[in-house]
Each structure stands twice: as structure tokens, then as C-alpha cells.
Amino acid sequence: MIPQVTLKPLAWHPYIAPVELxxxxxxxxxxxxxxxxxxxxxxxxxxxxxxxxxxxxxxxxxxxxxYVGGGLDRPDRELGALGASIVNGCKFCAVVHARRHAQLTQSTSLVSALWFNRPEMLNPREAAIYRFACRLSVTPSEATTEDIVALKSVGLEEHDIIDLIHAIAIFGWANRLMHVLGHARVE
Structure with missing residues (x-):
């Protein structure tokens, strides 16, 4: 059994002055x-x-x-974003998407498992999505046919996998953008 986490929002601080409204x-x-x-x-x-x-x-x-309706469920998109953000070291995005996942699922079990580095506590669907998000984020070319087979074996269809790839990929970009524009910290 792992303790359940409650993540407080982080504040993001830009390195350049934001546009004043x-x-x-x-x-x-x-x-x-x-x-x-x-x-x-x-x-x-x-x-x-x-x-x-x-x-x-x-x-x-x-x-x-x-945020589009249809396709891959929002919690699964958030898990893809969370996995990418963890791998990319973007604490701000990891906290935001961990909180969204917990809110959407009404559970902190998945978030707690990941926060305490216990991915073996995930159910098979969560584990396949998280593993794919990590592999695609570390070295995209290392994602394989076996990863796709694993996703399909837990119920994802091709259009769901495409949605997941999009969620992971946009966070590969978004995390890096946040890193060069500012930093996050607890306030």
C-alpha cells in the first residue's frame, strides 16, 4: 500500500516580463x-x-x-501528458496534469503510484499508456510495434492511440517551452 498524495498547485515564474493586459x-x-x-x-x-x-x-x-470531445478519454490524455511531463522534468505540467487526472477520475491512486515511483501499482491499461508515454518522451524512435500491440490489448483503438500520441507529443513541446521561458516553484 502506498500513501495517497495531495498535490498543491505550483506557481510558474517567467524569465521575461509577461505582457501586461x-x-x-x-x-x-x-x-x-x-x-x-x-x-x-x-x-x-x-x-x-x-x-x-x-x-x-x-x-x-x-x-x-x-479538450476535444470524443476519441480517447480525458483521463487517458491526462495520463499521457503526465507521463511526458515526468520524463521531461516539467514539474509544473506534471502537477497540473496529475491534479486533472485525479479530478477526472475522482481518485489519487494513479498519481500516488507515479509520485512514489511505483508504476507496478497501475492497472494494465494505465501501465500501457504510461509506459508508452515514457518511451515516446525519452526517445521516440524506441517506441515499437509491441507498444502499439500493448495499447490495443488494453482496449485502445487506432484513433485512441493517435489521440494519445498527440497528447504526448504536444507535451514534449510544451514542457520544453515552459523550461526555457520560466520555472516553477511552490509558493
């Missing part, structure tokens, strides 16, 4: 209306808004991968 151009203000969670304009969003055109393109793609 009061000083934002019309194009920046328009871009910031499209946030990843459609909930708030964070320091991260305001930092990315320095380049509003690329911010909008990135966010539309992110939203289509992580």
Missing part, C-alpha cells in the same frame, strides 16, 4: 481570449502573447488535442 496591443488582447483551459489569462499565456500569432496557433492545436 493594460499595455497589450489589440492583437495580443484578441489572442489572449483563446486560453488553453478557457478559464484565465495566466502569466504563461501573457508571456506567450508576446508573439500573438504563434500563441493562437499553439493554443488552438493544444485545445484540439487535449
Amino acid at each position: 493594460i499595455n497589450a496591443s489589440a492583437e495580443q488582447r484578441e489572442a489572449m481570449k483563446i486560453t488553453p483551459s478557457n478559464k484565465k489569462v495566466s502569466d504563461y499565456v501573457r508571456t506567450l502573447a508576446h508573439d500573438p500569432e504563434s500563441y493562437v496557433a499553439r493554443t488552438l492545436l493544444f485545445n484540439a488535442i487535449m
Whole structure:
């Protein structure tokens, strides 16, 4: 038995000054209306808004991968994002997606198993998804046909696997972007 974790949100601090809403151009203000969670304009969003055109393109793609209806279940997408974020060392994203997974599943069992480095505690579906997320994040070319077979054996269909690949891949990119633009810490 492993202890259950409760993860407190981390704060992300940019290395460059975020766009101040009061000083934002019309194009920046328009871009910031499209946030990843459609909930708030964070320091991260305001930092990315320095380049509003690329911010909008990135966010539309992110939203289509992580929040679209249908396809792979949201908890499985969050597990893919969590696995990628753990491998990539992005504590901020790992905490965000661990909390989302726990909220969606109403359970901290998976998150606790991963936080205490006990992946053997995952059920077969979770283990296959997590293993694939890790392999694809460490060295994408090391993901094999056997990984796909393992995903299919736990109920993922081809369109689900494509959704999972998208979730893992966008976090390969998002984690690295967060690393160069700022850092996370407990406050």
C-alpha cells in the first residue's frame, strides 16, 4: 500500500516580463481570449502573447488535442501528458496534469503510484499508456510495434492511440517551452 498524495498547485515564474493586459496591443488582447483551459489569462499565456500569432496557433492545436470531445478519454490524455511531463522534468505540467487526472477520475491512486515511483501499482491499461508515454518522451524512435500491440490489448483503438500520441507529443513541446521561458516553484 502506498500513501495517497495531495498535490498543491505550483506557481510558474517567467524569465521575461509577461505582457501586461493594460499595455497589450489589440492583437495580443484578441489572442489572449483563446486560453488553453478557457478559464484565465495566466502569466504563461501573457508571456506567450508576446508573439500573438504563434500563441493562437499553439493554443488552438493544444485545445484540439487535449479538450476535444470524443476519441480517447480525458483521463487517458491526462495520463499521457503526465507521463511526458515526468520524463521531461516539467514539474509544473506534471502537477497540473496529475491534479486533472485525479479530478477526472475522482481518485489519487494513479498519481500516488507515479509520485512514489511505483508504476507496478497501475492497472494494465494505465501501465500501457504510461509506459508508452515514457518511451515516446525519452526517445521516440524506441517506441515499437509491441507498444502499439500493448495499447490495443488494453482496449485502445487506432484513433485512441493517435489521440494519445498527440497528447504526448504536444507535451514534449510544451514542457520544453515552459523550461526555457520560466520555472516553477511552490509558493
